[in-house]
Amino acid sequence: MSIGIRAAIGLNRVAGKVIYNRLRLVSFISPIILLLVWAWVTHLQLISPQLLASPLQILDSFQELVASGDLQEHLLKSLSRLVFGYSIGAFAGLLFGILMALSKNVEDYFHPLFQAVRQVPIIALIPIFILLLGIDEIFKIAIVINAAFLAVALASYEATKGVPKPYFEVAQAYQLPTLTVYRKLVIPAILPPVLTGLRIAFARSWTILVASELLVADSGIGQMMQMGRDMFRLDIVLVGVVLTGAIGFTIDRLFKWGEANLIPWRVA
């Protein structure tokens, strides 16, 4: 879609060809410049080295953390919380969103409450979650479930509401069985927006998980960063920052790849 808009406003044309939205060599220019500026700033010691370590020092710290096995342990902990919580939240959100769009009753009962709850920043719910669930594993997972659920429920609700009415008339004219209506109409129709919703929900889940680990945890990538801060090892904090970004980016790319491959009918 964005390609169409770019073509329409005359952007992104090189010798008459439209450039597609893929990761290309030029995409690496801005991160490399950022790294160079970072290295240069640390080299000149514009900021105290104790506050901002150089990229090479970060790499050293990273290797150190890998060698000790600490990093893997933290990562595994965080990712398992993420996968567990996200799966439950996204799946429940998907069902709830579709149901709320299809059933007038469910919509009447839950839609206003849902719209109100989703306006509350998840970070504001953390104290309540801690009071209710304590600071154990269940708390972090509940935070992720909540984030994934709300984002996916909203996406699938809006998507299902947006299925063009004329298609349902076709289903009516051919008396399609209920199961066929779901399999051949509702699910394929909502797939593109729902996949986007799943992707956005993932980003929210990942950031809120790291944030809650920063606040209360005994393990995980967020806790590793918190520990680094407490020990004034800001290099460890920066390892966490870079890793959090890299993991989020990688999984986002995986989602996009999935979107492109699951939707062969999309007009490219």
Add this chain to the structure above:
Amino acid sequence: MSSSNTVLDFRKSAITRGNVFEGNSVPELHAKPVALKIESVAKSYALSGSELKVLEAINLDVQSGEFISIVGASGCGKSTLLRLIAGLDIGYEGAIVYQGKRIEGTDLSRGIVFQEHRLFPWLTVEANILLAFASTNVPKAERKERVKAQIELVGLTGFEHAYPHQISGGMSQRVAIARALVLRPQLLLLDEPFAALDALTRLKLQQELERLWEHEGLTTILVTHDVEEAVFLGDRVVVMQSHPGRIKRIVPVRLARPRIRSNPDFQCIKEDLLTDFV
């Protein structure tokens, strides 16, 4: 001139309603059974408190195998009438009797083609047509066979695995027609099926539709705002009037098929019909 009782009945009711109905335009009919009987059908919508009549006192008998064209300006209720016949909308007064029963819902023996093709974008041409069989008990192998034959009949062999966005609007509409015909309906309903197509494609599809109609011996009701299309295809042309939507008159087209548009008789009927609109 031979005329069945149903036509005389209709004529009487038309006269009592004071509608223009030329005495010499009673259609010539053989003793064919009535496929569809529309009796004093009326429909109204509630529009911001007041009642808006969209259809009033519609009476029409459609003979088996007949091709009926319904023409009228936008908003005359012709599409609404077709939706009632299809059973997509069941809130109406009066009776639309089909196969001895009042229409209370959709039926696989009544096929419908809409103005937009309404193919599912995520299904290929073949899968879109196959979907029509979903609630039938036709065996898998036979479904495949019939879809293949139907695709061939509408001239789309080779495009079985194309997605709707990969083919033209005219081709998509052919697929939609194939989807409606593959169940071998007894009554085919067409709601301005060619209105969104370019003029050349429209002419071609009109010819194809006539060929399919003769091939399948289908009773067909075509709703259109194109008077020439109505005359080219219809055995009778039903002219509708707006506010409220009602039948103004019914004009028989007694010309040999395929009809020649430049034929003076064809032009004569067309000009006559156009006087209703300009």
